Amino acid sequence: xxxxxLDLSIQNQxxxxxxxxxxxxxxxxxxxxxxxxxxxxxxxxxxxxxxxxAVGMSSGTDAQLVALMALDVKAGDEVIVxxxxxxxxxxxxxxxxxxxxxxxxxxxxxxxxxALVEAAITPKTKAIMPVHLFGxxxxxxxxxxxxxxxxxxxxxxxxxxxxxxxxxKHAGQFGEMTAFSFYPTKNLGAFGDAGLxxxxxxxxxxxxxxxxxxxxxxxxxxxxxVGINGRLDEMxxxxxxxxxxxxxxxxxxxxKHAAWYxxxxxxxxxxxxxxxxxxVPDGRHIYNQFTLRVKDGNRDALQAHLKDLGIGSAIYxxxxxxxxxxxxxxxxxxxxxxxxxxxxxxxxxxxxxxxxSEGMLEEVAKxxxxxxxx
Numbered sequence: 001x002x003x004x005x006l007d008l009s010i011q012n013q014x015x016x017x018x019x020x021x022x023x024x025x026x027x028x029x030x031x032x033x034x035x036x037x038x039x040x041x042x043x044x045x046x047x048x049x050x051x052x053x054a055v056g057m058s059s060g061t062d063a064q065l066v067a068l069m070a071l072d073v074k075a076g077d078e079v080i081v082x083x084x085x086x087x088x089x090x091x092x093x094x095x096x097x098x099x100x101x102x103x104x105x106x107x108x109x110x111x112x113x114x115a116l117v118e119a120a121i122t123p124k125t126k127a128i129m130p131v132h133l134f135g136x137x138x139x140x141x142x143x144x145x146x147x148x149x150x151x152x153x154x155x156x157x158x159x160x161x162x163x164x165x166x167x168x169k170h171a172g173q174f175g176e177m178t179a180f181s182f183y184p185t186k187n188l189g190a191f192g193d194a195g196l197x198x199x200x201x202x203x204x205x206x207x208x209x210x211x212x213x214x215x216x217x218x219x220x221x222x223x224x225x226v227g228i229n230g231r232l233d234e235m236x237x238x239x240x241x242x243x244x245x246x247x248x249x250x251x252x253x254x255x256k257h258a259a260w261y262x263x264x265x266x267x268x269x270x271x272x273x274x275x276x277x278x279x280v281p282d283g284r285h286i287y288n289q290f291t292l293r294v295k296d297g298n299r300d301a302l303q304a305h306l307k308d309l310g311i312g313s314a315i316y317x318x319x320x321x322x323x324x325x326x327x328x329x330x331x332x333x334x335x336x337x338x339x340x341x342x343x344x345x346x347x348x349x350x351x352x353x354x355x356x357s358e359g360m361l362e363e364v365a366k367x368x369x370x371x372x373x374x
Contacts, residue, residue, distance in 0.1 A: 003351055003360045005312030006185055010355040011250065015242040019191075022238040034214075037237035044244055045180070045196055049162065049172035053199040053206035056232030057213060060159040060181025063195035065092040066230055067155045067177040068127060070208045073098050077126035081157075082112045083320040084340040085131045089157050090321045098126065099330065102322045104337040108279050110134060110291065110347075114142020121150055130175075131157040134316075134349075135187070135254075135286040136278065137166030140174040155179065159195070162188055163251050166283035172198045176205065182240055187254070187288055188247050194236040253354025254287040257361060261290060261352070264365045272298065272372035289316060290352035298371075299348050305371045306350075311364055314349045 026032060038056045046054035057063040073079060075097030081089045083102040090100035103116040110133045117128055128147050130138040140156070147154045154175035158164070162180045164171045172178040182194040199206040211218045216227035262275055269275045274293040278285045294302050299315075306313050320340045322332035334341065350364055 001359060001363045002310035003312060003356070003363050005314050005349075005351050006353050007355065008184060008189065011243070011246070012191075014246065015239065018242045019239055022242070023235060026234055026238070032234050033231050035234045037234045037241060038232050041232075041237040041241050041244075042196070044241065045162075046198065048170075048244070049178070049198055050170045051172050051178070051198045052201045053203065055197045055199070055206065055209045055213060056237060057195040057197055058230045058232055059193040060179055060183060060195035061088040061092060062213070062228060062230040063179035063181070063197040064088060064129070064155070064157060064159075065095065066209055066212045066228065067179055067197050068092055068096055068098075068129075069212050069227070070177070070205055071127050071153055071155070073126050076124065078122060078124040079126060080117055080120045080128045081321070082131050082133075082340070083322045083337045084110065084317065084343050085133055085157070085321065086159070086317065087321065087324070088159075089129060089131055090327070093129075094327075099124075100321070100327070101125070102332060102337060104339045105343065106139070107339050107343070108277055109136055109138070110343060111136065111138035112143070113139045114146045117143050118146035118149075121146065121152065125150065125152055127153050127155055129155045129157050131159075132161035132164055132171050134276070134291050135161050135164055135288040137161065137164050137171055137280050137283055140169075141167055144174055153177075159183075160186065160288040161286060162186070163247060164284060164286045166280035168282045173200060176200055176202065177209070182236070187250055187286055188240060188243055190236040191239050192236055194232055194240065196232070250354045251284075251286045254290075254352050255285070257352045257354070257356055258285070258287045258290055260358070260361055261350075261365065264361070265368065268369060268372055272296075273368065287352050289349040291316065291347050291349045292368075293343070293346040294348050295346065297345075299346055302368070302371050303348055306364075306367050309363070309367045311367050312351055315347060316349055317347075318344055320344050
């Protein structure tokens with residue numbers, strides 16, 4: 001039985017009729033940008049995340065970028081980010097002329113820690129942007145405590161983790177601002193690029209984020225600063241509103257499959273592979289990815305084996321950010337962040353999407369088990 005890494009067709013079929021009817025309404029009204037669906041989505045996601053303000057954005061990257069712009073991050077400033085994550089986390093810092101300051105990770109969670117962040121703070125640190133990688137909240141109480149000692153704002157990168165919880169809070173309830181991504185492969189995915197910036201409780205900051213996404217304009221044709229064109233369009237917003245009602249069920253489907261893998265693969269956990277662990281107190285891992293660590297240099301061979309069986313997998317991420325050619329001028333050296341580099345050499349994500357059948361899960365498990373026992 002072929003098992004793709006991800007199959008979006010089933011969930012998209014579930015909202016197809018509602019979306020088609022919504023698009024017909026958009027055409028009839030000819031209202032395509034920042035209309036009633038964007039406003040509705042902003043209110044609904046702010047309520048979902050337990051924040052006071054939300055601003056729809058054109059992508060998760062722009063949600064990060066505008067958050068940093070609203071904090072006046074500029075040339076000469078430093079922003080602390082993990083080295084093991086998607087490129088955008090550091091890319092938005094560099095785009096503003098600031099310096100990404102990389103930190104290592106906790107091998108049990110793939111996320112950075114308060115101690116690692118605190119050690120990287122300098123007088124030039126303007127913001128801290130921890131990532132809730134793969135669907136699990138980072139060490140936010142310790143990170144926020146370290147930030148508070150120096151009066152540094154925290155922007156949560158929750159682009160993979162809307163709906164994740166830790167320490168009794170949602171992603172989006174720790175930092176001053178939070179970036180969400182609705183790229184189609186996320187647990188809540190649009191039909192194209194889309195994102196959103198959460199502002200926890202600062203109305204003035206929310207107003208500035210809202211203005212920055214439209215070229216710094218307020219009112220029309222009065223530009224107070226240079227912003228970006230970061231607007232969310234109505235079609236993506238109506239898709240996301242249709243899917244939002246199903247999101248909790250999808251989260252729990254992923255969690256159910258993750259629990260199945262833990263039980264089914266328990267015999268090889270810690271042997272040939274290490275299964276991801278939920279380590280956050282009073283939390284909820286939403287498993288945007290179910291990411292294995294493959295030991296003894298066998299990651300690429302296991303991936304090739306699964307491919308031969310028709311089983312999809314993916315490597316997130318094969319190269320750390322401090323090793324990327326575009327950041328060579330920052331002076332980081334290989335070996336400087338050993339846990340991040342080890343993760344990049346070992347990680348392999350396997351299918352966990354909520355529409356998988358138990359037969360599909362069994363095919364994946366048998367493929368992994370067969371590699372190590374065969």
